[in-house]
Amino acid sequence: MYPRQFEYSAPASLDEALAALANNPAAKVMSGGMSLIPMMKLRLFSPAVVVDIGKIGGLDSIEDRGDHLAIGALVRHVATANSPLVQQYAAALAKAASLTGDPQVRNQGTTCGAIAHADLAADQTAAVLALGATMVAKSTGGTREIAAADFFVDTLTCALQPDEILVELLVPKAGAGEGSAYTKLGRRGGESDYAVAGAAAWVRKTNGSVDAARVALTGVGSKAVLAAAVGDALVGSDGSATAIEAASAHAAEGVNVLEDLHGSVEYKTHLAKVYVQRALTAALT
Amino acid sequence: MATTTSALGGAIRRREDPALIQGHGRYVDDIKLPGETAAAFVRSPFARAKVLSIDASEALAMDGVVAVYTAADVDSLGPLIAQLSFAPRPLLNGGEVKHVGEAVAMVVAENRYLAQDAADLVFVDYDPLEAVIDLKDAHSDRVIIHEGSESNTIISWAAPFGAEPEDQQAVRDQIEADKSRDDTVVVSQEMINQRLIPTAIEPRRVLAEWNPGYRSLNVWSSSQIPHALAGGIAVSLGLPTTSVRVIAPEVGGGFGAKLNVYNDEILVSWAAQQLARPVRWVETRREAANSTIQGRGWVGTATIVGTTDGEILGYDFDGIADMGAYTQNFTVAIPFLGLFVGSGQYKMPTYWKIDCVATNTTTTDAYRGAGRPEAVYYLERIIDMYAREIGMDPADVRNKNFIPNEAFPGAVSPIGFAMDTGDYSTNLNELLEVADYAGMKAERDAARAAGRHVGIGLSSYVEVCGFAPSGLADLGFNWATYGLPTAFNGSGLVRVNPDASATVIIGTGPSGQAHQTTWAQIVSDRLGIEVDNIVVKHGDTGDSPMGIGTFGSRSAAVDGAAAYQAADRVREKAAKLAAHLLEAAEEDVVFADGGAHVAGSPDSSVGWGDIASIAYQVHKAPEGTEPGLESEVFFTPSNATWPFGSHLAMVEVDADTGNVEILRYVSMDDCGNVINPMIVDGQVHGGIAQGIGQALFEEAIYDADGNLLSGSMVDYPIPTAGDLPAFELHRTVTPTDVNPMGVKGIGEAGTIGSAQTIVNAVVDAVAPLGVTHIDMPLRPRRVWEAIQEAR
């Protein structure tokens, strides 16, 4: 657990941080450090420069911007989990943040960091997919918005460029008839630890029938993915238990389920169905 | 002469805790020496390979690199010494490496980061050979691991212990014959008791300093066995034992993993001598998983033949135990410790056999319970299966087959060992009562009727610890290879100082067991000196009497008894002095409240200060008094102690996911008399947690090439407080007669009682779905797969 030598910088402003990244192709952003530092200690990853954005002011707020919430780069898991705004308008994300790691991790790690890290078994990745969130990335070259559906590329790989900082996450606010939920089987059982399989669901019901639904899975493949077939199957239904069960049967359709130490393909495929069903049920109540 | 103040039995707060909790504890890494260097090891990525060449030139050329050592530099020191060492580990391997993580070179640099960088630049050319990872494959001798040996089976242990092989076979034949009786059933199951990684919160570390002037070594190590380590280093380096001083300061957990003398400890000491500079090595988590010892790793078949009304006619266990690549301190002894409790606390004839087999994996050795959790697991699982087969309550089956109270004293287990004291039925029945077993069963049945999968698991256990008697050393466990031929003695020195305080120095090596508190209570009980006025020191071979360390739940029962006796001897002398001061008869002197008085007249008293004062100024004492007020005692019990207990758990299984939730956990342990109930509860707590860890979470998983897949804490979850229910702990008290305090060991009992309690409960929960057995760990996937298979 001894990293290779690296330089450390902790700029006071976002512009300085962006400049540091632009000037050092082998630099890496650090927010909470909960994932970056262990990887450096294992020498799995050895950036030449660590740009710690933790000292930059103004990145740690959760704002209500009318039809969406904006979650800043330094908002910790615990703040996301406990925010009345997130709980009310983006319940799946609040729940996913509350189930991320243990109290130490939640006090130090950040929601944006977990999303940028793109671990295949992370929690909040599935939530932002189901909620249809947007990532705001900044570099010295400008600002761009990336839809969650386009954000997760592969295991530990996201759509950010090396010189970009994920400065905030925009989450649409749930309106009338909309609900969302997240649930998982954790690696230590119950909902504890990284997801063996987890599902986030967002559903909109109008006049007694489901007119939009988005479901995402985590832990079952190489990255968090949308389970598009579930949403398609549910739309137009009454959202009843029977309808949910029928739609959940499509959970792993088109998903590249992979085996790991925690489960076979068969088991994970089965869990995808179980957790999609549980997430949908919770989202609809 | 009697004592009225009794500190025994009091839940005195742990005196160690303020420092530990506030960050003032001093661990090896908190000790800094001027001019330190740091070591790192180059380790084999192959499970079995010939080392063709090692090129350290780039590493040596790096700024800040002090030295790179390979096998050629250290082969003259001999291999790593051990007890019963059939397959010794080279200190550094320049021939054929035998497991992933085996050390081939050691780098010493100005700091740990540079040392690691340089280690990455030592290029080793390997010729990979076929490795044998699977235990049964190794047992088949298809490929022989140690050149020159005929079999991978290093040694076999069989019981009844001490009987001739024909007589052992006769027991087995009788069991076989009983199988064909009309009124019997046979229940048999192959089970895996998986390999575990002992996970101390503080990984191992060692710091060595050579003083060329005195030609002496100071070594700080996170060790459970400071004296044996000093001996091991001395023998390896050709120094007198007295020239090596080992200090084990605060030790952050050991669980058996620090009960070894390791090659790194020898090598760091040797390098410090070569370089005449202090050398430090700090273990990484990955090294802790791959290169320190692992525990468990058995495959075996348990068979019961019993009548349809619950009488067990015979028990047969046939197993193989994974030794890993080399035999270290107690490697081959661990299955032997299992044999000790092979027939548990039951009376049925027992045949028990285990082959100790080498594989190309990390060496196994003691891990909390060490052989006993494995042995008890097989027995208590198969008893449960037998009860289910004949449709009898598992509590009734146990009660019916216990060794009865009338067998004590003098009980001898069917395996062939004399047991100290036991009262198994009372213990089990009290558990059933406090837990409301009948109510639990009703609750389970109601839950089942409502479609839930709730189960109850029960296990009794007997364990053996505080190993004795002296003759055990003749089996080879005598520390002679460490230059310290010694039986399993305890030791303690008790001194009353001129200022009326007491100093207690013990030969133990605690790693969190609160000896500073417990020993103060023992000595306070004997002398009537307040606990706050007693200082307890341990872990420094420079000032402590030779002791063999802290493991096998031995310290209180063996070393504690030594301190108890030493205190009594001090008291005997003090009584003479007090009688002189009080002008009373020695027999009338009573010790209490920090001093002594004449029986019946507490006003006529003297303090310990008065007594000490004349002990150190003997011209005021009776003619012929020797100055000083201290005693050092070595104690050898007449037997080991045999604690026992019963545990009960209620769990719920989510049949859709295989997830297990523990609803309730109730234990009834019996460790004889209790010195500090809070500390005993703490030991049981941790023990149960680790047993549940084995039952539900932990497994050292190897791939076919011998890579440890679960070598990081991401993939090797240990239970945390959040994963566990609030335990309900209870006790019965059956004192032992092998030590004067009547105390038995409690350090491992929780672990020995718990894993099968959980497995029995989970199997009970899913039995209605047709499941009869699931191998640990009962991760959700395993439970779900078992349900699918049964359907």
Ligand SMILES: Cc1cc2nc3c(=O)[nH]c(=O)nc-3n(C[C@H](O)[C@H](O)[C@H](O)COP(=O)(O)OP(=O)(O)OC[C@H]3O[C@@H](n4cnc5c(N)ncnc54)[C@H](O)[C@@H]3O)c2cc1C
């Ligand atoms: C013991 C433990 C348990 C855990 N359990 C869980 C769990 O159950 N579920 C779960 O989902 N996660 C878990 N995690 C991971 C945790 O959520 C991390 O906090 C998170 O993955 C990373 O967040 P961070 O702020 O610490 O990011 P860092 O560690 O600082 O960074 C992680 C990666 O993201 C990049 N990055 C971070 N912030 C930004 C940014 N603003 N812009 C661009 N790139 C950025 C970094 O360059 C790095 O590559 C656990 C971690 C630990 C240590």
